[in-house]
Amino acid sequence: xxxxxxxxxxxxxxxxxxxxxxxxxxxxxxxxxxxxxxxxxxxxxxxxxxxxxxxxxxxxxxxxxxxxxxxxxxxxxxxxxxxxxxxxxxxxxxxxxxxxxxxxxxxxxxxxxxxxxxxxxxxxxxxxxxxxxxxxxxxxxxxxxxxxxxxxxxxxxxxxxxxxxxxxxxxxxxxxxxxxxxxxxxxxxxxxxxxxxxxxxxxxxxxxxxxxxxxxxxxxxxxxxxxxxxxxxxxxxxxxxxxxxxxxxxxxxxxxxxxxxxxxxxxxxxxxxxxxxxxxxxxxxxxxxxxxxxxxxxxxxxxxxxxxxxxxxxxxxxxxxxxxxxxxxxxxxxxxxxxxxxxxxxxxxxxxxxxxxxxxxxxxxxxxxxxxxxxxxxx
Amino acid sequence: xxxxxxxxxxxxxxxxxxxxxxxxxxxxxxxxxxxxxxxxxxxxxxxxxxxxxxxxxxxxxxxxxxxxxxxxxxxxxxxxxxxxxxxxxxxxxxxxxxxxxxxxxxxxxxxxxxxxxxxxxxxxxxxxxxxxxxxxxxxxxxxxxxxxxxxx
Ligand SMILES: [Zn+2]
Numbered sequence: 001x002x003x004x005x006x007x008x009x010x011x012x013x014x015x016x017x018x019x020x021x022x023x024x025x026x027x028x029x030x031x032x033x034x035x036x037x038x039x040x041x042x043x044x045x046x047x048x049x050x051x052x053x054x055x056x057x058x059x060x061x062x063x064x065x066x067x068x069x070x071x072x073x074x075x076x077x078x079x080x081x082x083x084x085x086x087x088x089x090x091x092x093x094x095x096x097x098x099x100x101x102x103x104x105x106x107x108x109x110x111x112x113x114x115x116x117x118x119x120x121x122x123x124x125x126x127x128x129x130x131x132x133x134x135x136x137x138x139x140x141x142x143x144x145x146x147x148x149x150x151x152x153x154x155x156x157x158x159x160x161x162x163x164x165x166x167x168x169x170x171x172x173x174x175x176x177x178x179x180x181x182x183x184x185x186x187x188x189x190x191x192x193x194x195x196x197x198x199x200x201x202x203x204x205x206x207x208x209x210x211x212x213x214x215x216x217x218x219x220x221x222x223x224x225x226x227x228x229x230x231x232x233x234x235x236x237x238x239x240x241x242x243x244x245x246x247x248x249x250x251x252x253x254x255x256x257x258x259x260x261x262x263x264x265x266x267x268x269x270x271x272x273x274x275x276x277x278x279x280x281x282x283x284x285x286x287x288x289x290x291x292x293x294x295x296x297x298x299x300x301x302x303x304x305x306x307x308x309x310x311x312x313x314x315x316x317x318x319x320x321x322x323x324x325x326x327x328x329x330x331x332x333x334x335x336x337x338x339x340x341x342x343x344x345x346x347x348x349x350x351x352x353x354x355x356x357x358x359x360x361x362x363x364x365x366x367x368x369x370x371x372x373x374x375x376x377x378x379x
Numbered sequence: 380x381x382x383x384x385x386x387x388x389x390x391x392x393x394x395x396x397x398x399x400x401x402x403x404x405x406x407x408x409x410x411x412x413x414x415x416x417x418x419x420x421x422x423x424x425x426x427x428x429x430x431x432x433x434x435x436x437x438x439x440x441x442x443x444x445x446x447x448x449x450x451x452x453x454x455x456x457x458x459x460x461x462x463x464x465x466x467x468x469x470x471x472x473x474x475x476x477x478x479x480x481x482x483x484x485x486x487x488x489x490x491x492x493x494x495x496x497x498x499x500x501x502x503x504x505x506x507x508x509x510x511x512x513x514x515x516x517x518x519x520x521x522x523x524x525x526x527x528x529x530x531x
Contacts, residue, residue, distance in 0.1 A: 242491030
């Protein structure tokens with residue numbers, strides 16, 4: 001693949017209720033930070049991609065409403081992706097590879113606080129057979145968690161360890177929304193939301209925006225601090241929950257294999273130095289370890305038991321605190337990519353992992369991880 | 380509750396979106412829902428290539444990308460593959476909290492049906508237990524003509 005680099009990143013603080021900021025205000029903040037980070041101005045940007053979700057924003061073609069905040073109002077070519085920011089970054093990369101553009105600004109935003117998560121996520125499901133049952137992102141994930149625990153003998157304690165680890169990591173990330181030092185018992189004893197999911201197994205409602213600038217060709221070579229895309233892929237699985245075995249993520253297996261092949265990675269556990277994965281719920285991180293090939297199917301529980309994914313382990317996962325510490329829905333995966341880039345640059349501040357050469361970022365889309373996007377970035 | 384940014388009080392505007400929709404159920408779905416409504420029977424479709432029986436039925440196979448023409452009746456009972464007990468209240472939930480949702484593999488089907496579980500205390504529900512459809516008396520050609528599945 002032609003060399004593509006992430007040349008600038010920006011994110012707002014993740015908060016529950018950004019009353020002082022509109023969508024556009026948040027998008028401007030993230031965009032300006034990414035431009036400053038890249039040492040660029042809007043004149044250097046060839047095209048813009050925005051990412052949001054109409055249901056969450058409460059208006060149709062919601063991405064068009066933030067164009068003045070991300071430079072689209074300056075007569076730029078502007079396009080939109082509905083879904084997670086890792087997928088829109090993929091599209092941004094493809095636009096550069098088309099040969100038409102050298103640089104792409106990709107932004108994403110959401111305010112989870114301004115609508116009702118249960119009503120919005122119920123609408124993910126088909127209106128005929130799944131929506132009338134009352135499915136939403138929480139209870140559908142609870143169905144997946146129990147199926148995963150049943151099939152592989154994963155315990156609630158093992159899932160709780162993810163929450164303990166990530167909330168603790170977040171104490172060192174100034175952008176995190178919820179950072180705390182809690183115990184496995186605190187997680188197990190927290191209020192049951194949708195059995196077997198407890199409060200501390202669940203990510204919070206969040207507002208935030210994020211932005212990345214991608215570049216190719218000479219623009220990438222001349223960048224101040226380029227982080228190179230080594231491999232990237234995304235794939236999607238069946239839509240109906242009953243058409244998949246929810247304990248397995250075959251779309252992630254495939255996306256990871258393709259990204260690893262492109263990056264020349266044969267042994268991900270040893271060759272990847274840090275990973276930022278989409279831990280919307282604690283059990284998901286364990287499932288994604290398996291899909292990403294860090295361990296065999298059903299091995300996610302043992303991996304956390306051995307401490308391999310702790311900050312001082314062989315492969316730290318979610319040093320930023322992950323989504324359990326702040327879950328803005330469409331920027332969620334893009335922030336994973338931003339964190340991976342910062343880790344490679346050595347710019348991750350207090351949650352920096354030593355000597356990162358290769359980092360992985362992961363985004364998901366759809367119910368129960370219907371689709372997955374995997375990025376490998378490095379020096 | 381009001382919040383301030385410096386001296387400025389922050390205004391929060393409340394509204395809602397309400398849009399009517401009509402969704403075509405299609406030929407296949409219409410036959411499926413009509414069988415439930417008229418005969419209290421559950422039918423699926425069988426893929427000619429991989430033999431998978433889909434409930435709810437599909438016109439094309441999820442796995443093989445081929446059209447499906449064969450119909451097959453499945454049982455109105457099966458095995459509970461997974462479940463959850465949602466302990467929050469929302470406008471959506473068609474029964475009192477806690478709402479119990481499960482994925483049921485009906486005898487003769489190869490895909491799981493997501494539906495409600497009822498007539499069972501939450502602590503009695505187990506993965507692998509057998510459950511049977513309870514049909515509503517007044518049926519309208521809707522997935523909730525099956526009121527819920529109860530343990531047997
Ligand atoms: Zn088939």
